[in-house]
Amino acid sequence: MTTMTEASVREFKMPDVGEGLTEAEILKWYVQPGDTVTDGQVVCEVETAKAAVELPIPYDGVVRELHFPEGTTVDVGIAIIAVDVAGGTAPAVEAPVAEAPAAQPEAPAEEPEPKGSGRQPVLVGYGVAQTSTKRRPRKGAEGAPQEPAAQALQSELNGHGPAVTVTPPRPLAKPPVRKLAKDLGVDLATVTPTGPDGIITREDVHAAAAPVAEPVPQAAPVAAPAATAAPPATYDTARETRIPVKGVRKATAAAMVGSAFTAPHVTEFVTVDVTRTLKLVEELKEDKEFAGLRVNPLLLISKALLVAIKRNPGVNASWDEASQEIVQKHYVNLGIAAATPRGLIVPNIKDAHAKTLPQLAESLGELVSTAREGKTTPAAMQGGTVTITNVGVFGVDTGTPILNPGESAILAVGAIKLQPWVHKGKVKPRQVTTLALSFDHRLVDGELGSKVLADVAAILEQPKRLITWA
DSSP: OOOOOTTTEEEEEOOOOSTTOOEEEEEEESOOTTOEEOTTOEEEEEEOSSOEEEEEOSSOEEEEEEOSOTTOEEETTSEEEEEETTOOSOOOOOSOTTTSOOOOOSSOSSOOOOTTSSOOOOOTTOOOOOSOOOOOOOOOSTTOOOOHHHHHHHHHHTTTOOOOOOOOOOOOBOHHHHHHHHHHTOOGGGOOOOSGGGOBOHHHHHHHHHHHHTTGGGGOGGGHHHHSOOOOOOOOTTTOOOOOOOHHHHHHHHHHHHHHTTSOEEEEEEEEEOHHHHHHHHHHHTOGGGTTSOOSHHHHHHHHHHHHHHHOGGGSEEEETTTTEEEEOSSOOEEEOEEETTEEEOOEETTGGGOOHHHHHHHHHHHHHHHHTTOOOGGGGSSOOEEEEEGGGGTOOOOOOOOOTTOSEEEEEOOOEEEEEEETTEEEEEEEEEEEEEEETTTOOHHHHHHHHHHHHHHHHSTTHHHHHO
């Protein structure tokens, strides 16, 4: 392993790239040991539970070591790359990082600290000043020697007394693994970790629990075969494919389950003639004010919903369970559900209520393009108040959408189809669609939900109402 000095090597830790995120998967490294990096240079791409994000390094130097291979999920606050900020010659070529197990550098400047240490991860591009600073004493096993700096700091904190014995560090394990250990009655401190960087895995917990389960069959030898642990499930790889649930899809699944079983959903439907709306879309495409902008039915549907919210502000709220309060929002962060290769995401247009139609068109275009490129940031998916999901693009007539957590309403737009319709007393072919509005019945009663849906339908049927109602 390459020798690194305490003074010149900096450890870049996995930052919290989104509010409350605890881990991220390393998708791709853009640098290798020996490469020179500069402040702000992107060194890797990671996928969180919300989006794929590129991480820039916050200082200049030479890459000494990549601590984790691509495809590894790393907890926030754990060092992922070591950089020699003093420069120097490149290290000797070692085994590719994808083939080597994750390992800690021999003498890193900073050790990954266990969660709960009180030290917050540093956001990308906002690293702490690289001047000499005191660090907290490194926790080690009872009686283990400490570094001089740590001993001095500990002595200072204890009033000139001898260094006190510190408790062992908290075992490294992800929340699901901790829950499994709790359910099985396994003390994580007694488990031997086999995961990268000393992380305890589910298999480690099961292995630690196995000896406890073995004596049970001795009391009833006849039942022993039934009590024997079942072998791992097998399947025909030619007929089935198993896909790990992680990243965006895992977060979406958890959010939807939580929403469905927390908020009492009600869904109402209306079928509406949108022929005039489609004609207005074609007219706006020729308008110089919309040159270069994305103009489609979704633009006018979004504006219609914003107008309906303005006329019925009670629908734009959230339920605060802790304080038992309804939080009325005086702004609209309009979420637009977008299907991406990594799963469904819902970025939102901030303060959409204050935008003109051209500004709304520009924001929609940027939102869709960014989502398709997989560059949507976690911040863009936070703080939504109301959402639109356009299932019509898949040829679906309508659906019963599930609320995004923390929101009170979501509008589903079905496919627009040419259908026979009674228009001015005669049956004529008209462009028709079905809208579905799901809402939280704790916040929105049937009357309010019906008014909102009726207003959206009325605007789409007669888009000139945008002028008089906006």
